[in-house]
Amino acid sequence: IDVCKAAIEGTIVATSFAELRLNQALNEYGPDTEIAYPDTGYELPVISGLEGTKVTKLGQLPRILNKFKKNLKHEFDFENAKMAGELTAISAEIIEALKYIGDEDPYEDEVYTGFVSDGVLRELGVPLVDGTIPGIALLVGKARSSEEAAELVKDLQGKGILTVLNDQIIEQLIEEDVKIGLDYLTIPLGHFTQVIHVVNFAVRAALAFGGEERGDYEAILTYIRDRIKAFVLVLGDLDEVRIAAGMAANHLGLPVITDQDVQEVPDWFVTEKDYEEAVLLGLELQDIHIEIVDIPVPITVGPAFEGEQIRSDGMYVEFGGQRTPACELVKMREKEEIEDGKVEVIGPDIDDIEDGDKLPLGIMVDVYGRNMEEDFEGVFERRVHYFCNYGEGLWHVGQRDINWVRISKEAVEKGFTIEGIGHILYAKFKSEYPSLIDRLQVRIVTDEDKIDEVLDEARERYTKRDDRMRELTDESVDVFYDCTLCQSFAPDHVCIVTPDRVGLCGAVSWLDAKAAYEIEPTGPNQPVELGECIDEHNGQWTGCNERQYKESSGKIEEVNIYSIIDNPMTSCGCFEAIMAMLPEANGFMIVNREFSDQTPVGMKFSTLAGTVGGGNQTPGFMGIGKSYVSSPKFVKGDGGIRRIVWMPKELKEHLRDDIERRGEELGLDNFYDMIADETVGETVDEILPYLEEKGHPALEMDPLM
Numbered sequence: 092i093d094v095c096k097a098a099i100e101g102t103i104v105a106t107s108f109a110e111l112r113l114n115q116a117l118n119e120y121g122p123d124t125e126i127a128y129p130d131t132g133y134e135l136p137v138i139s140g141l142e143g144t145k146v147t148k149l150g151q152l153p154r155i156l157n158k159f160k161k162n163l164k165h166e167f168d169f170e171n172a173k174m175a176g177e178l179t180a181i182s183a184e185i186i187e188a189l190k191y192i193g194d195e196d197p198y199e200d201e202v203y204t205g206f207v208s209d210g211v212l213r214e215l216g217v218p219l220v221d222g223t224i225p226g227i228a229l230l231v232g233k234a235r236s237s238e239e240a241a242e243l244v245k246d247l248q249g250k251g252i253l254t255v256l257n258d259q260i261i262e263q264l265i266e267e268d269v270k271i272g273l274d275y276l277t278i279p280l281g282h283f284t285q286v287i288h289v290v291n292f293a294v295r296a297a298l299a300f301g302g303e304e305r306g307d308y309e310a311i312l313t314y315i316r317d318r319i320k321a322f323v324l325v326l327g328d329l330d331e332v333r334i335a336a337g338m339a340a341n342h343l344g345l346p347v348i349t350d351q352d353v354q355e356v357p358d359w360f361v362t363e364k365d366y367e368e369a370v371l372l373g374l375e376l377q378d379i380h381i382e383i384v385d386i387p388v389p390i391t392v393g394p395a396f397e398g399e400q401i402r403s404d405g406m407y408v409e410f411g412g413q414r415t416p417a418c419e420l421v422k423m424r425e426k427e428e429i430e431d432g433k434v435e436v437i438g439p440d441i442d443d444i445e446d447g448d449k450l451p452l453g454i455m456v457d458v459y460g461r462n463m464e465e466d467f468e469g470v471f472e473r474r475v476h477y478f479c480n481y482g483e484g485l486w487h488v489g490q491r492d493i494n495w496v497r498i499s500k501e502a503v504e505k506g507f508t509i510e511g512i513g514h515i516l517y518a519k520f521k522s523e524y525p526s527l528i529d530r531l532q533v534r535i536v537t538d539e540d541k542i543d544e545v546l547d548e549a550r551e552r553y554t555k556r557d558d559r560m561r562e563l564t565d566e567s568v569d570v571f572y573d574c575t576l577c578q579s580f581a582p583d584h585v586c587i588v589t590p591d592r593v594g595l596c597g598a599v600s601w602l603d604a605k606a607a608y609e610i611e612p613t614g615p616n617q618p619v620e621l622g623e624c625i626d627e628h629n630g631q632w633t634g635c636n637e638r639q640y641k642e643s644s645g646k647i648e649e650v651n652i653y654s655i656i657d658n659p660m661t662s663c664g665c666f667e668a669i670m671a672m673l674p675e676a677n678g679f680m681i682v683n684r685e686f687s688d689q690t691p692v693g694m695k696f697s698t699l700a701g702t703v704g705g706g707n708q709t710p711g712f713m714g715i716g717k718s719y720v721s722s723p724k725f726v727k728g729d730g731g732i733r734r735i736v737w738m739p740k741e742l743k744e745h746l747r748d749d750i751e752r753r754g755e756e757l758g759l760d761n762f763y764d765m766i767a768d769e770t771v772g773e774t775v776d777e778i779l780p781y782l783e784e785k786g787h788p789a790l791e792m793d794p795l796m
């Protein structure tokens with residue numbers, strides 16, 4: 092097959108189909124009918140991005156389709172084929188968007204996701220930038236057999252690749268009982284034109300993380316070509332439309348590998364019939380590097396399983412979760428005290444118990460390293476949670492002495508034991524922190540008679556650590572750290588991380604950044620020498636300004652660490668929560684990512700997120716990590732925590748202890764109760780009477796504006 096010729100022919104088919112559907116819809120509903128995808132602040136993203144029009148009505152579409160149709164030429168070369176691919180993408184966007192007229196979820200009854208929401212985009216943002224997810228594979232069509240489809244996808248899952256599926260391969264995987272869904276980083280889009288939703292995803296990454304403008308065609312294409320590490324496997328029969336879709340991928344800089352014979356376009360549209368080789372070729376073409384560690388356990392270990400749930404009917408054994416005493420501790424020890432690689436279970440293991448049993452659990456990780464510092468213990472200890480969850484059939488929540496662990500029946504059937512937890516931890520710690528950890532051993536205590544002893548040991552250490560943390564404030568250090576990890580997506584963004592202010596993703600504290608710097612001195616966390624303090628109240632230092640200037644490519648000259656109104660920190664897109672000013676209430680509201688309803692600022696989280704990201708300063712709006720709320724430096728320059736007038740109930744409850752403690756420290760009686768939530772109201776007018784009745788302190792403060 093000549094793929095260039097076929098792509099142009101396929102485009103004609105796709106475009107005619109889009110026109111037909113569009114005309115039918117116009118006749119049926121009329122041009123003023125609203126058209127929108129659900130849960131997005133980017134309208135129809137492919138069109139918003141590449142063309143610039145914020146489409147909200149059906150009647151806007153014919154002009155756009157016609158505009159792109161003009162780019163179709165009939166010479167069969169690669170350049171024209173790629174432009175044809177683009178037209179196919181626009182056609183697919185229109186066909187898909189039509190399905191959402193008057194129907195928020197047209198795939199409700201199917202396993203298909205269809206349009207991928209902004210929430211999911213953001214959720215995947217952090218792991219994509221920090222390399223936890225090293226790349227994306229798009230699989231379309233039908234594999235030679237279901238068995239081979241299953242093998243292929245498991246291979247990708249094991250490598251931690253985000254796998255996006257379209258067409259019959261989805262049914263093949265279901266037939267083989269392969270775990271699919273967002274929890275497994277394996278997204279079944281749907282069939283046929285639903286493949287456009289992966290392009291929608293990429294375009295929004297450019298808008299949201301890259302801060303590119305809608306309609307800045309070149310900038311958006313460049314962003315996707317440079318930063319999205321993805322490749323496409325087209326499996327099974329190639330019809331013209333499928334080839335045209337492949338050309339759309341090429342146009343976006345993504346190589347296409349097919350298992351059929353074609354006239355190749357070298358490096359862009361190529362044949363590889365062996366699926367394992369095809370994956371390796373895709374990784375190579377996109378320069379994706381997978382770190383492979385052999386872990387001696389009979390289950391797959393990788394971030395694809397991080398979101399896996401194990402319900403009580405699927406579990407073989409569980410530990411902790413207030414049912415049995417449990418804890419986990421990473422502790423620095425002397426060199427002589429550690430036998431590197433030793434994993435020991437003290438007490439019963441799987442063979443000694445029965446299905447449904449509960450055991451106590453102490454996960455004691457002993458480390459030694461020449462460059463290790465006691466301060467890093469907490470940083471490493473939090474990794475226990477992630478590493479455990481990487482195990483297929485292993486589930487972990489909580490931390491310290493409120494952890495809760497389950498092992499699934501399935502994992503036990505495969506031969507997994509409690510000892511295996513130790514092997515996973517050993518392998519992951521050693522491979523991720525080679526410069527800080529020289530020796531590591533794991534003791535896993537499941538013995539009822541010995542658990543109290545390790546609990547005491549752990550609690551003593553937690554107390555010591557907490558005391559140390561209290562001493563650690565912005566005043567007690569002379570360097571902050573920056574974090575430029577998100578620049579791989581938001582090129583002009585920088586987080587300045589201080590002891591009193593966590594990075595806006597919530598995942599990088601000052602100590603995390605410090606440890607990361609020790610591990611990789613040229614990495615994304617660099618020390619920021621404070622220099623001279625220009626404004627103590629708002630938190631402005633010459634050192635921070637200089638760093639902000641440099642990292643924003645000269646766009647931003649000043650940054651106030653403690654203000655949201657006056658030169659606030661920029662946002663990339665990974666924020667755990669967004670703060671927004673409510674001038675009518677003389678205060679701020681905060682909304683967390685999980686909350687999808689309307690908020691008093693008149694926007695849902697997804698729409699707000701579209702306004703805040705991209706590495707820009709947006710006075711009055713700011714992305715934050717949830718725990719910043721409890722910091723004594725929390726928007727100190729603007730009046731601090733007293734200004735909080737609204738947050739979703741769930742977030743409020745999550746932060747209850749901290750808010751109550753901060754309220755007491757500030758001499759506010761019952762401050763927790765004064766903060767409105769969605770049960771009080773979702774507009775300023777609805778919450779104002781409540782704030783007045785409760786005597787909310789914000790109403791008495793200096794006007795914000």
Ligand code: SF4
Pocket residue numbers: 574575576577578585586588594595596597598599663665666
């Ligand atoms: Fe991204 Fe900031 Fe988190 Fe670093 S601290 S990963 S830059 S959000």
Ligand code: NI
Pocket residue numbers: 396397398399479480481482483484485486487
């Ligand atoms: Ni798991």
Ligand code: NI
Pocket residue numbers: 216217577581596663664665666
């Ligand atoms: Ni980010």
